[in-house]
Amino acid sequence: MRIRLQLFEFEDLAWFPVVVRAGMMDYLRFMITHLHTYRPIVPLLAEGMRRTQQTQVLELCAGAGGGAEDVLAALHAAGMPAARIQLTDLYPQSAAWTHVRTQTQGAISFEPQAVDALQVPADLEGFRAVFSAFHHFPPSAAEALLRNAVEAGRGIGVFEGAAKHWLELVLACTVLPLAQLCITPFIRPFRLSRLVFTYLLPLIPLCTIWDGCVSILRMYPPEDLLALAHRADPTGRYQWQAGKVRHRWGPRVTYLIGWPQSVA
Template identity: 70%
Template sequence: MRLRLRLFEFEDLPWFPAIIRAGMMDYLRFMISTLGTYRPITPLLAEGLARTGQTRVLELGAGAGGGTETVLATLRTHGQPDTTITLTDLYPQPAAWADIARQTQGAIGYEPTSVNALAVPAHLPGFRAIFSAFHHFPPAAAEAMLRDAVRANTGIGVFEGAGKHWAELLLAWTVLPVAQLLLTPFFRPFRLSRLVFTYLIPLIPLCTIWDGSVSLLRMYSTTELLALAHAADPERRFVWHVGKERHWWGPEVTYLIGWPDTSLSEG
């Protein structure tokens, strides 16, 4: 799918009710964690940590923290046993994040205040990563995010849990809504509001279908990702890699990852 449309997503709108946004994020967190969406790119992230000598991943645009526990566990089996992860977002979700922090005995922590991914505060170090959220940023903002990582001389990985195919759009309209209706009672932490706005007033599933479809249409292709990286790093201070990694059972993850080019300092 080469088509890329700049449609709106409900979760991006400042006036969008936080209670509905939280319900949508809870669903995404459950699905991404259960399916191990980002398991295929963990070796890439592990390499980024090793090449930059860091042990902390600073997750930008973390939402409800979906899949982070799987990423942490897999990193620790790929030569990064001391890795920790800090969750950040423009719209923090400390209630959901506190639950993750408890389950991981603090290995996954969080910043409770709002964090702008385009200008990360200096007191939040770490190899930056953004999962399932880079498409929310228009080209100028996406480039600014990458430029801020280059300026800070820290690595950054951009990961989208899809390969941008028409079949994925069909899934967003058919199979995934049914899964959401069947699985919602099992999401944790329990929220009565989640049940109300899923079954009685189905705003959560309807908005999820829209946002999931728009997410695929807004995704950057690998060519576009590399062009953004080169625009953000005109002096080529970073080494950039772009591509797709496939799960053994089919789905793909699109990625862009970069870290400081040590050969420049050696030269």
């Protein structure tokens, strides 16, 4: 599916209720973690970290930290026992992040202050990664995000847990909402508000359906990701690659990854 529509997502809106956004992010974290969505890209991320001599992943636009625990475990299993992850976001999710930090005995930490992915503070170190969020940025901002990494000399990976296919839109409107209704009571940390806005006033599932469909329509295919990267790196300082990798059970992950040529 080549079409890309720059529609709005509720979670991007500054006025959107924090409690509903948090519920949506918690659901995504649960699903991404338990479906092992980002396991297929761990070899790529590990290679980038080794090339740039980094042991920390600096996750931008982390939301509720979806997939961070699973990615960390996979990095450790891939021969990187010292790997750590630091979570950042423009809208910090401190309650969810504290839970993740506790679950990982501090191997996943977080920056409590808001972090703009287009202007990352110099003191936040690590191989930059964006999971399930790059599609939120229109082309000019997406290019600026990549350029900020290039100007800082940081490696960066962009990973989307889908392949931009019509079947994914069907699943986002049918199977996934039913799954959300079934798993919500088991999501931790427990929030009474999550139950209220899922079952009594179903803003969380309804907004999740909309945002899920829009996310797929906003995704950049690999060729567009490479074009953005080359515009952000006009002098060719970086080695870039983009593509899709497949899970053993079918779904694919779209990715872009790059690091300075001088360390390649």
